[in-house]
Amino acid sequence: MRPIVGLIIIAVIAISAYYDWNVGTIPHAASPHNGMAEEGSHNTDIDNITEEQNEETESSQVGSISLQFQEVVVGPGQTVYGIVKELNDELIYAPNKVVEDFEALNPSVLSHEIIIGHSYRFPIYSSNTNE
Structure with a gap:
């Protein structure tokens, strides 16, 4: 039972981190982007x-x-x-x-x-x- 709970916790953390890094959690109301990660959309040049x-x-x-x-x-x-x-x-x-x-x-x-x-x-x- 412990390994299953540990695996679920690791999966939730991994999914949360992936979502935060790619989509983000801050609303972008003024942004022309729709909040979805696009290739090359994070360009600071x-x-x-x-x-x-x-x-x-x-x-x-x-x-x-x-x-x-x-x-x-x-x-x-x-x-x-x-x-x-x-x-x-x-x-x-x-x-x-x-x-x-x-x-x-x-x-x-x-x-x-x-x-x-x-x-x-x-x-x-x-x-x-x-x-």
Whole structure:
């Protein structure tokens, strides 16, 4: 009896993990995807979503500091820091500075509450502001 119960528990955990990794448990109401896993749907490459983003680099005056930014539509699995790294040629910046600049460019949004399918302004750093 014990081996059967153990096998059932392992099967439930495996099915749960498979479902979570492939379909997910977070609702994607704003996402153009229907929540089903599709081959290639988890692409975080900024270059592949150029039709959904503003290709011009703009600047915004935040306080006394002028920030350059680029608007990007967030895809599944993307984070603020990951998008900023891709936009800035994988250079490493202080995460707290990236968060502060993102929240300054998007005053009504917290960096950890970005929504898939929505467009946000992400900071563009020149090579002399690398920290």
